[in-house]
Amino acid sequence: MSTNSKALIIGSGIAGLALSVRLAVKGYKVQVFEANAYAGGKLSEREQDGFRFDAGPSLFTMPHFVSELFEIARKNPSEHFKYKRLEVACRYLYEDGLEVDAFADQNAFRKELSEKFGESEKSVEKFLKKSREIYSITENVFLNKSLHKLSTYLNAGTIKSMMQLYKLQIYSSMYKANSQFFKNERTVQFFNRYATYNGSNPYKAPATLNVIPYLENEIGAFFPEGGMYNITKSIYRLAKSLGVEFNFNMPVEEILIENGKAKGIKVDGEKLESDLVISNMDMVSTYRRLLGKHKAPERLLRQEKSSSALIFYWGMNKTFPQLDLHNIFFSNDYKKEFDAIAAGKSIDDDPTVYVNISSKYAPNDAPEGAENWFTMINVPNNQGQDWDALIAEARENILHKVSKTLYTDVKKLIVTEAILDPRTIESKTSSAQGALYGNSSNTPMAAFFRHPNFSGKYKNLYFCGGSVHPGGGIPLCMLSAKITADIISKSN
Numbered sequence: 001m002s003t004n005s006k007a008l009i010i011g012s013g014i015a016g017l018a019l020s021v022r023l024a025v026k027g028y029k030v031q032v033f034e035a036n037a038y039a040g041g042k043l044s045e046r047e048q049d050g051f052r053f054d055a056g057p058s059l060f061t062m063p064h065f066v067s068e069l070f071e072i073a074r075k076n077p078s079e080h081f082k083y084k085r086l087e088v089a090c091r092y093l094y095e096d097g098l099e100v101d102a103f104a105d106q107n108a109f110r111k112e113l114s115e116k117f118g119e120s121e122k123s124v125e126k127f128l129k130k131s132r133e134i135y136s137i138t139e140n141v142f143l144n145k146s147l148h149k150l151s152t153y154l155n156a157g158t159i160k161s162m163m164q165l166y167k168l169q170i171y172s173s174m175y176k177a178n179s180q181f182f183k184n185e186r187t188v189q190f191f192n193r194y195a196t197y198n199g200s201n202p203y204k205a206p207a208t209l210n211v212i213p214y215l216e217n218e219i220g221a222f223f224p225e226g227g228m229y230n231i232t233k234s235i236y237r238l239a240k241s242l243g244v245e246f247n248f249n250m251p252v253e254e255i256l257i258e259n260g261k262a263k264g265i266k267v268d269g270e271k272l273e274s275d276l277v278i279s280n281m282d283m284v285s286t287y288r289r290l291l292g293k294h295k296a297p298e299r300l301l302r303q304e305k306s307s308s309a310l311i312f313y314w315g316m317n318k319t320f321p322q323l324d325l326h327n328i329f330f331s332n333d334y335k336k337e338f339d340a341i342a343a344g345k346s347i348d349d350d351p352t353v354y355v356n357i358s359s360k361y362a363p364n365d366a367p368e369g370a371e372n373w374f375t376m377i378n379v380p381n382n383q384g385q386d387w388d389a390l391i392a393e394a395r396e397n398i399l400h401k402v403s404k405t406l407y408t409d410v411k412k413l414i415v416t417e418a419i420l421d422p423r424t425i426e427s428k429t430s431s432a433q434g435a436l437y438g439n440s441s442n443t444p445m446a447a448f449f450r451h452p453n454f455s456g457k458y459k460n461l462y463f464c465g466g467s468v469h470p471g472g473g474i475p476l477c478m479l480s481a482k483i484t485a486d487i488i489s490k491s492n
Helices: 014-025 064-072 106-117 121-143 156-162 174-181 185-198 207-219 229-241 283-290 334-343 387-406 422-429 474-491
Strands: 006-010 029-033 045-048 051-054 083-085 088-093 099-103 221-224 245-247 252-258 261-267 270-273 276-279 308-316 326-329 353-356 371-379 414-420 461-463
Touching (some): 006 261, 014 029, 014 276, 051 308, 051 371, 064 229, 064 474, 088 207, 099 106, 106 207, 121 174, 121 207, 174 185, 174 207, 185 207, 221 229, 261 276, 276 474, 308 387, 308 422, 334 371, 461 474
Parallel strands (some): 006 276
Antiparallel strands (some): 083 221, 088 099, 252 261, 308 414, 326 353, 353 371
């Protein structure tokens, strides 16, 4: 493919941004069309009354995927993007006063769980070793390559991994597997929570998802200098420096298909031709809105969607020394909470509450003596529920739970507030039903049934982002861009 070849990317989510860099490095003339006035999709920010909030994803793992973009562009990553490893990945708080820290130091982490939960350090070490093993098996097959290309399965590394699939516990739930490792229900709950990192239910999702603790507890959790939105800004600046053209407030109306090929897009009534079209838009929305004239893979589109989120952005007129960057206030009945999400119509009255406070590491994110609380609970995706009523009830339940745990009436400390719910997630990011991660991962073979990174029906049409292979979350979206770029290179 010559350097005159043109690629149009629909959407500037983290995968779209990463792909724009990868294609620009390969010599493509890249244009990105974004419906919003800003880049980043879910990985955005909001400012309000002197407080700055990272609006979406708040946990940063696998930072080398960001650094790699600068490296392939022959730039020194440390000159453009800085981050630090957290000494405590997350702090867990319980209503009875127990506090547990997920230390980055593995010896300290094992000792912490042994002292606080009564587990043997050997049991914790055995679990983390299993998590590491799952990663080593899945990395080359599920994460770094397309599952939908025959070539993936025709090399020694893949064959070796495929012969070890029985070790992934695909047909065992996370809850069942974790119950076999640990004797304390709080330890089981502690590790079950990782299912929520891709919107899954630990009582349904395969134990294969126990790979996630390895990413956070061994590779580490990090904080980008300037906050999470600086990931978006850094990659956006890199893309611009490579000649990528961004068009904001420009929603794409249609992907143009002619003689079995994607020929371009329609924007603001104008047809723009291109050699490649890549959708970083949610897979369901891509077919329903942009390919509405053409037959869609209905079975795939109708699969169960992941859970969503309800987020309160609270400016707190007080600082809490007992809280860290990432904090979890656990539900007293985890299964009951997930049963409510699975039912799809309500929110449990005792939800697990996640509070992210970036001002702990970026003081300018809040006025002096104050904190910016990104307060989130997992909720069902949008199915037409009475969200106004659900939000009002959930708000009171969250405030009650956090206040009880901190021995402080936090409601009186809120000086500014904004809300993001499944409806606004859907409208702002085109995520079908406001699902954060596209189709759910609650079935044993879910990884194999995600939409591929290319169209099997239309030539020159590709996909990237959280709703396609390998899945949602920053690291997987970055890998999605890499897989898509590799497929394009081999196909053109």
